[in-house]
Amino acid sequence: MRETTIKVDRKRCEILCVGTELLLGDILNTNAQYLAQGLSKLGLDLYVQTVVGDNEARLENAIHLAMTRADILLFTGGLGPTTDDITKEVAARCFHRELYMDEDALREIQDFYALTRRAMPVSNQKQALMPRGGLLLKNPQGTAPGCMMTSDEGHLAFLMPGPPREMRPMFDNEVAPILARYSNGGLYSKAVRVVSLGESRMAEMLQDLIDAGTNPTLAPYAKDGEAMVRVTARASSKEEAKAILDPVINEVLQRLGRHAYGVDVPNLESVISEKLQQQGLTLSFAEAGTGGLAAQRFLSCELAQSVCGPGLSAMTTGQLACALGLMDALPENTAEACALLSQHACKHFGTTAGLCTLVSGQELACAVTVLGETRQYAARMPARGADYYRTQASQAALDMLRLMLMDREA
């Protein structure tokens, strides 16, 4: 391989997603958005995204075109073991790089199969082929390692696998750190998370800030029964970004009041977990018609082990009552039934707080008990489908719990 000097002036990126399944519409291309967001955060320019199928001639043509327009090419897909998977072979040819068998990569793939007590299919060998002078990108999530290669003209290519579960950590951990050096002054952003307030209502409350914003800019988003406003600054350092962002974030928080539940927090349940821990409380769940969604949301919280007790999930409140050993008939009023069930969940599971949700058709009810104090709520939802109802029910109950915990802090 000839020694190449990589130009460090303003770089242009392109994304090439490879896979006939994308052209057939079998899968949604979430990779393109993930990479676009990543490049945007890094302050790198992206002008074109292309999707091509598993076809040599067309992929080769797409790569040659991209090389005329861009310096950095990001590929997803086509690194699998089957004969359909041709991205590495074709990209190496376009970049005039020979492929060789990387013994370390091969051993890792063999180890992966050994761990799961299966023999490695011969077809997986080709996943260990690497371009000469290239760099292997680790894939702890699967058998296909990625790779980086350079062309003699100074192009950079990053080849990543198609499954998002494998592609995302590879981009975050292996690709982004390399790309960071080409950043044109970074973008820094903070997200204010908002609950129980629609996106358009939130945007109205912030309209003058949104209209006036150039640096920072304010972008409102709606997301799974929540809203969010992203405040983004372009700056040459973290300190400069902070000076630009902080006054605007404070203004946003003041206007949104108790609707804003956090800045750059992972989610509502993590905020609640922290409050539960601070107040020394434990929480159990009794959920009807939601598939146990409220309890499930806590799973990814670090503190869940210490603040969450068991969760019971059933189709109806009657089943919940039975399972909690409640023999009397439940109140007909759904909010009152939930109130009783949240109290009994505390008793049955030995926790200091209990949360009950109910979805029945378009009816939503929920109740939360904290140290004997119970609040309840019921509403009829617009016709939107089961996922929406479940999200709304868990959201309503969790926000009720958050406000109760805040009131106890006061």
Add this chain to the structure above:
Amino acid sequence: MRETTIKVDRKRCEILCVGTELLLGDILNTNAQYLAQGLSKLGLDLYVQTVVGDNEARLENAIHLAMTRADILLFTGGLGPTTDDITKEVAARCFHRELYMDEDALREIQDFYALTRRAMPVSNQKQALMPRGGLLLKNPQGTAPGCMMTSDEGHLAFLMPGPPREMRPMFDNEVAPILARYSNGGLYSKAVRVVSLGESRMAEMLQDLIDAGTNPTLAPYAKDGEAMVRVTARASSKEEAKAILDPVINEVLQRLGRHAYGVDVPNLESVISEKLQQQGLTLSFAEAGTGGLAAQRFLSCELAQSVCGPGLSAMTTGQLACALGLMDALPENTAEACALLSQHACKHFGTTAGLCTLVSGQELACAVTVLGETRQYAARMPARGADYYRTQASQAALDMLRLMLMDREA
């Protein structure tokens, strides 16, 4: 406009999505998938999808490239009223078509504003510009009508708005009927769903069929702890497609044996729900460390109401034991602990079948009890993260249950 004859031989399509917001990753490109699915159903060939921003030079370049590769161009985005919206202007220039003010279209936009009791902003006038010789595509969902135009070389372009709520009905009602005449006979496909077998192993078992396949073609996929093989036929009628597909599907099923759990079924849990109902069984759940995922998967099954009892979810098997009123210490062996818990779930919840899962670090264990008979399983998983562990645990338990129910059928 010169009279043009549109060739009716095999047409190639391309999708061009226009919008800087796509390049920033602010929105997910669901339009591309929707159009890809639509073209696939119509039996039209799609080889390339491109995304470009709201930039004249780059859009013009992308259109010229697409015109060299394809006959039919489908555009989304850039039909709005702002100066950023340039798709129609640039496409008309590439197609050598003059734009004129369409009075009917203008009136419709004015009417739309009158209906919502607002004055029409002057900027919206440009949405009523139409290419000479083109065809207006109606948009009952918004102010931007779409349009169709032809080039002198016989290209066809369809310009549709970006918001999916507006684009989808326009494609279905206005564009698809025109495209149907270029269909190369429809595509018909069936999906064989596979569990407990990796994609590459499955592909090996079917390799000769995959290699030989032209009509039908076989495409293997991996998907959330499962695999799938899609068998696709090109045919001029449903009957012809059936005659092409059936023998191959049968061969695939025979080779994959019990790993294949269904053809064109929604998912594993719906197959299990049916078997439970046929055998008059009800199922309860006790899950540790999975957030109740196994139980939750049944939520979307139509039969869930009649076959599913309550589900208990907790962080540890100890918590589960307590909540089920099991006072003795659990066996140290995790599979045996799961076996005991699946039996107690049946007793506690009064069901005839019980399923227990455990995820603890990278350790997976599960057990299923059906009418007193219990099977159990434990394994160590490769390091892949919490979502993977949960999926694998629910998958292992559900497949164990499926096989037990199949054995009872035999």
